[in-house]
Amino acid sequence: LTRDRYPVQRLPFSVVSEDDLAALERIVPGRVITDPEELEAPNVDWLRTVRGSSQVLLRPRTTQEVAHVLRYCHERNLAVSPQGGNTGMVGGSTPVFDEIILSTALMNQVISFQDMSGVLVCQAGCVLEELSQYVEERGFVMPLDLGAKGSCHIGGNVATNAGGLRFLRYGSLRGTVLGLEAVLADGTVLNCLTSLRKDNTGYDLKQLFIGSEGTLGVITAVSILCPPRPSAVSVAFLGCPGFAEVLQTFSTCRQLLGEILSAFEFMDAECMQLVGRHLRLASPVQESPFYVLIETSGSEAGHDAEKLSSFLEQVQGSGLVTDGTLATDQRRIQALWALRERISEALSRDGYVYKYDLSLPLDRLYDLVGDLRTRLGPSAKHVVGYGHLGDGNLHLNVTAEAFCESLLGALEPYVYEWTARQQGSVSAEHGLGFKKRDVAGYSKAPEALRLMRQLKALLDPRGILNPYKTLPAHA
Ligand code: FAD
Ligand code: MLT
Ligand code: ZN
Numbered sequence: 336l337t338r339d340r341y342p343v344q345r346l347p348f349s350v351v352s353e354d355d356l357a358a359l360e361r362i363v364p365g366r367v368i369t370d371p372e373e374l375e376a377p378n379v380d381w382l383r384t385v386r387g388s389s390q391v392l393l394r395p396r397t398t399q400e401v402a403h404v405l406r407y408c409h410e411r412n413l414a415v416s417p418q419g420g421n422t423g424m425v426g427g428s429t430p431v432f433d434e435i436i437l438s439t440a441l442m443n444q445v446i447s448f449q450d451m452s453g454v455l456v457c458q459a460g461c462v463l464e465e466l467s468q469y470v471e472e473r474g475f476v477m478p479l480d481l482g483a484k485g486s487c488h489i490g491g492n493v494a495t496n497a498g499g500l501r502f503l504r505y506g507s508l509r510g511t512v513l514g515l516e517a518v519l520a521d522g523t524v525l526n527c528l529t530s531l532r533k534d535n536t537g538y539d540l541k542q543l544f545i546g547s548e549g550t551l552g553v554i555t556a557v558s559i560l561c562p563p564r565p566s567a568v569s570v571a572f573l574g575c576p577g578f579a580e581v582l583q584t585f586s587t588c589r590q591l592l593g594e595i596l597s598a599f600e601f602m603d604a605e606c607m608q609l610v611g612r613h614l615r616l617a618s619p620v621q622e623s624p625f626y627v628l629i630e631t632s633g634s635e636a637g638h639d640a641e642k643l644s645s646f647l648e649q650v651q652g653s654g655l656v657t658d659g660t661l662a663t664d665q666r667r668i669q670a671l672w673a674l675r676e677r678i679s680e681a682l683s684r685d686g687y688v689y690k691y692d693l694s695l696p697l698d699r700l701y702d703l704v705g706d707l708r709t710r711l712g713p714s715a716k717h718v719v720g721y722g723h724l725g726d727g728n729l730h731l732n733v734t735a736e737a738f739c740e741s742l743l744g745a746l747e748p749y750v751y752e753w754t755a756r757q758q759g760s761v762s763a764e765h766g767l768g769f770k771k772r773d774v775a776g777y778s779k780a781p782e783a784l785r786l787m788r789q790l791k792a793l794l795d796p797r798g799i800l801n802p803y804k805t806l807p808a809h810a
Pocket of ligand 3: 722
């Protein structure tokens with residue numbers, strides 16, 4: 336499956352021996368998994384596009400155990416692939432060959448929560464949705480949210496620098512992660528787990544690990560700043576007649592909703608058809624070429640309702656929006672969010688998915704979708720566009736009955752060259768992992784890529800951490 340599609344050669348790492356298994360068993364007793372059935376799922380990515388052949392999965396519980404495992408693997412020259420919830424979109428979390436899978440699934444303890452500042456310190460394997468629940472019970476929210484919340488781990492979120500649905504309001508994890516602990520390739524524990532808002536004592540080393548996709552160290556704990564839970568949340572789901580109107584609606588929204596705007600997401604008509612067909616979710620508004628989901632979060636429901644109603648009056652009166660619905664109760668809000676959050680699930684049920692995650696200038700954000708519909712014709716089943724419009728992030732997805740080399744040839748490098756011409760990013764939020772590592776050069780200067788390689792060599796001289804990932808294969 337993997338090897339033919341992405342030509343890659345196994346590097347000369349050691350092969351796990353019986354002696355290694357016995358040594359690992361002493362480090363994580365009872366948590367060395369070698370049962371082929373149990374290894375099936377962690378060897379395959381969420382999109383079912385890549386498959387590894389690892390025969391060993393480890394489930395450490397503590398930082399010390401991770402340190403011992405890595406010290407051992409480093410000495411023995413055994414490659415390791417860190418894995419959280421295995422929801423990544425770029426084949427970063429699954430082994431490529433026989434790398435040992437190091438799972439954070441049992442590192443799921445909250446270490447502390449300060450209910451004055453909202454600082455949460457927890458182990459890397461905590462599931463995002465469980466953390467959300469934990470902090471919400473205490474009057475706070477997690478600064479990030481994504482459709483994969485039920486499975487993804489906070490360590491995986493930090494390792495990918497995940498964006499998601501609250502980015503517009505709370506910004507990047509590069510700002511909300513206050514500190515972290517990571518274990519380096521040789522087993523050294525790097526404790527940068529501070530909870531300070533301000534700390535300019537030299538280089539901000541934690542940033543190296545945020546978005547490093549398991550190639551520089553294994554994140555074992557994080558300290559993260561949670562904002563207060565907004566007491567009033569509303570969601571408007573609106574239909575727009577064209578993409579120009581979507582953009583106009585966004586401008587109007589920023590002017591009229593100001594500080595209460597907390598999300599602005601969009602999806603096209605084909606996305607709505609797919610969530611209808613594959614997930615049986617019904618559209619709450621009349622059929623339209625585009626839909627937007629606008630969320631407001633504030634501290635006073637009356638104030639927000641007033642702002643929302645003058646906004647809705649304006650966009651409907653001027654024809655920017657042709658139909659819409661508004662929800663203020665939790666259940667309806669969740670149902671409206673599901674239409675947007677579950678698009679990736681609907682797509683994966685539609686067939687093989689070619690997935691692109693681009694940062695683009697807003698005025699050109701949707702151009703490529705129409706362009707590709709014409710370019711690909713009937714060779715594609717669906718070409719859809721959706722995403723985090725408020726952050727300039729397009730999710731461009733193409734589906735087909737099965738993987739097809741000529742369809743791939745029509746998409747790549749075309750999509751990447753087009754993006755580079757707009758000075759965009761070929762990976763806005765999903766990272767490079769295994770599948771995108773060779774396209775980094777479309778968005779990063781050669782000098783920057785060289786420095787990435789030097790940093791990798793410094794932190795992981797034997798290259799045992801997530802080999803074949805993130806760094807381009809060719810210099
Ligand atoms: P995994 O998939 O297990 O791993 C991802 C990468 O991080 C791998 O390279 C892995 O080696 C590394 N890694 C994992 N844990 C650690 C660790 N403790 N230390 C070091 N490295 C580690 N992404 C967005 O940015 N925005 C979205 O809105 C979004 N929505 C999604 C919706 C769905 C339905 C799905 C399936 C995915 C979505 N994603 C989104 C992709 C996103 O990258 C992941 O969901 C999430 O951040 C990965 O977390 P994970 O625990 O599953 O990590
Ligand atoms: C999303 O925003 O839905 C995610 O990034 C997942 C995807 O792009 O499919
Ligand atoms: Zn996304």
